[in-house]
Amino acid sequence: MTTTVPTLAVWKFASCDGCQLSLLDCEDELLAVAGRVRVAHFLEASRHVEPGPYDVSLVEGSITTAADARRIRDVRKMSRTLVTIGACATAGGVQALRNFADVDEFRSLVYARPEYVSALATSTPIAAHVDVDHELHGCPIDRGQLLEVITALLLGRRPDVPAHSVCFQCKQRGNVCVAVAHGTPCLGPVTRAGCGALCPAYRRGCYGCFGPMETPNAAAEAALLRATGLSDEDVRRMYRTFHTADPVFIALSEVTAGPAGRPDDRA
Amino acid sequence: MASGTRPRTPPPALLDATALEALVDALRARGFTVMGPTVRDGAVVIAELTSAADLPYGVGVDTDAGRYRLRARDDRAAFGHSAGPQSWKNVLHPPRALVWSADRTPDGSMAGGEPARERRYALLGVRPCDLAAIKVLDRVLTGGRQADPVYTGRRDGNLIIAVECTEPGAVCFCSSMGTGPGTDDGFDLALTELVDGGEHLFVVRAGTGEGAEILAGLPARPADEGIVERAREAVGAAAGRMGRTMRPGSLPDLLAEARGSPHWDDVAARCLTCGNCTMVCPTCFCTTPEDVTDLTGDHAERWRRWDSCFDLDFSYLHGGSVRTSGRARYRQWLTHKLGTWHEQFGSSGCVGCGRCIAWCPAGIDLTREIDALAAAGAG
Structure with a gap:
């Protein structure tokens, strides 16, 4: 029996490259990946480029220019399976802060010759432009999840990418809850698992870089955040950093008061 | 398991707090992996103890709904804290466990999960409420037609050293669930900690032959009726200091x-x-x-x-x-x-x-x- 080796392409849009680096950062598994797929387009790894179509495309970054809005359509056409990787690709990224501001003002302040810069007024996720088959969340993505999705796609099984809260992984890892035991603001209860509860393992609150979990409760989380001493504005800012343009986090950021009947004396 | 027979229950004995060192050493010498309370990241967690020095001496906790803080006690009690974020479930029914693995080979071989009985655990500092929880897990995970091999692999051969509760927290309600603060069975050894003035003692009861054997190797002395009564009173007083109550009735x-x-x-x-x-x-x-x-x-x-x-x-x-x-x-x-x-x-x-x-x-x-x-x- 002969089988053709599946081809893999990696694409960059508006992003910091950190998620692509997660693939190169797979170290021990990287050779195994390279042995199972033909890396046909991955500019960060090699200038060698093969023409499409590609079996799997990993897409990093958000759409911030008219040219990229056209390019992503071409990528979609050339890709059998398209997987977006990271908060930029899945939710617009940090650069979506512009969605709530005047991009022309930013441009005139930052660049000596603003007229050279051609950018859209908003930063939008890939799924706002083309159909996406799988989304991997996080800023950056978790390399374990990346390998899980690549492995599952190669074998034709469903990837194990849960949508429950970070708290699941936090307790399973044996972390001490930073909200309950230290009074630290934490978005873990409303944030999607996948990072392995990395920040709480180092006594930091979760800042929500994996985006919303499956059923976030805005008021209950607002009560938790307020009880740790955050102001209304702090709560808004906490949600609007890595998932600025995520409609669920935008909705959560508008709720800054908790439900009645909750003790607020933990700070 | 700890539910062995209790042929001739020896009379209660008395240990100085310093004997905890000898206890942990004796357990380790017998090949046990000793699990017990210790402080990490602002909480009393359950972890492997390499010596009694790892115990949370002088550490108390303040708890409330959605709140937990360590505080310094004004004594050196080793078990003067109420429940932390972990329980014995973390040891006996771990967050993640291998069930089986398989390799695609000419004969398609498969292998089982965790190696059975890789270690014997001694559980040191089990509160009566948590002892009741272990009994619940025993019933759930081994009481049916198929015993769970991961659980039995970790539970079988346990040595349980219970510590009666004299320090209930603000969220505790074991007395209304009938599970504490004292205990009379399900342990190999049961300790009751007495910290008063300069005195730091443990009243010890053996519940099994293995417990009695370990106790015999420790620097223990007979406990007189007066001190046994004091221990009983301390546990009785704890029953009246529960921060919460579960409503009676069905x-x-x-x-x-x-x-x-x-x-x-x-x-x-x-x-x-x-x-x-x-x-x-x-x-x-x-x-x-x-x-x-x-x-x-x-x-x-x-x-x-x-x-x-x-x-x-x-x-x-x-x-x-x-x-x-x-x-x-x-x-x-x-x-x-x-x-x-x-x-x-x-x-x-x-x-x-x-x-x-x-x-x-x-x-x-x-x-x-x-x-x-x-x-x-x-x-």
């Missing part, structure tokens, strides 16, 4: 009648559905399988990890999840824990340790929810 009936209560919406408004209550509960035992394959597809493993009825996938059947609302999921948890558990396993699933109250980031208190459901039903 909770299965109350919960069955409260199925349609509007109060579930009230809880759901506060519930994060984050799953913390089930993770910290010493008896919540649900797991979900996790199939792992390597990139070649020639090696596959089935793991299992803790699951929670607060996860949407938990009730995923063909077409979608059955319990989608927070209301439905909280009701499922509480109704099973306090109600239908009786029918299924012959006891309550709750031992009154209070962990779900303290470690709920939203501070939801099941004793208050039960009171509210009862009030709503009566109204």
Whole structure:
């Protein structure tokens, strides 16, 4: 029996490259990946480029220019399976802060010759432009999840990418809850698992870089955040950093008061 | 297991606190992996103890709904703290365990999961509420037709050193669940800590032959009736200092009648559905399988990890999840824990340790929810 080796392409849009680096950062598994797929387009790894179509495309970054809005359509056409990787690709990224501001003002302040810069007024996720088959969340993505999705796609099984809260992984890892035991603001209860509860393992609150979990409760989380001493504005800012343009986090950021009947004396 | 026979119960003995060193050393010398309380990251957690010096001497805790803080005690008590974020479930029914693995070979060989009896655990500092929780897990995971091999592999051969509770916390309610603060069985050794002035002593009772044997090797002296009585009084006083009370009466009936209560919406408004209550509960035992394959597809493993009825996938059947609302999921948890558990396993699933109250980031208190459901039903 002969089988053709599946081809893999990696694409960059508006992003910091950190998620692509997660693939190169797979170290021990990287050779195994390279042995199972033909890396046909991955500019960060090699200038060698093969023409499409590609079996799997990993897409990093958000759409911030008219040219990229056209390019992503071409990528979609050339890709059998398209997987977006990271908060930029899945939710617009940090650069979506512009969605709530005047991009022309930013441009005139930052660049000596603003007229050279051609950018859209908003930063939008890939799924706002083309159909996406799988989304991997996080800023950056978790390399374990990346390998899980690549492995599952190669074998034709469903990837194990849960949508429950970070708290699941936090307790399973044996972390001490930073909200309950230290009074630290934490978005873990409303944030999607996948990072392995990395920040709480180092006594930091979760800042929500994996985006919303499956059923976030805005008021209950607002009560938790307020009880740790955050102001209304702090709560808004906490949600609007890595998932600025995520409609669920935008909705959560508008709720800054908790439900009645909750003790607020933990700070 | 610890539930061995108690042929001739030796009379209670007395140990100086310094003898804890000898106790841990003796357990380790017998080949036990000693698990017990120790301080890490601002909480008393359960971890392997390499010596008694790892115990949280002089550490107390202040707890409330959604709140936990360590505090310095004005004595050197080793067990002067109420329940932390972990329980013995973390040792006996671990968050993630290998069930089996298989390799694609000419003969398609498969291998079993965890190597059986890799180590024998000594559980040091088991509170009576947590001892009751271990009995619940025994019933659930070994009481049916198929005993769970991961659990029995870790549970069999345990040596249990219980420590009666003289320091209940603000979220504790074991006395109203009938699980504490004292205990009379299920242990190999039971300690009662007495810290008073310059004195730091333990009254020790052996519950099994192995416990008596270990005790015989320690620098113990006979405990006179006076000090045994003092220990009994300290435990009795703890029963009156519980920060919470579970409402008396039949909770299965109350919960069955409260199925349609509007109060579930009230809880759901506060519930994060984050799953913390089930993770910290010493008896919540649900797991979900996790199939792992390597990139070649020639090696596959089935793991299992803790699951929670607060996860949407938990009730995923063909077409979608059955319990989608927070209301439905909280009701499922509480109704099973306090109600239908009786029918299924012959006891309550709750031992009154209070962990779900303290470690709920939203501070939801099941004793208050039960009171509210009862009030709503009566109204």
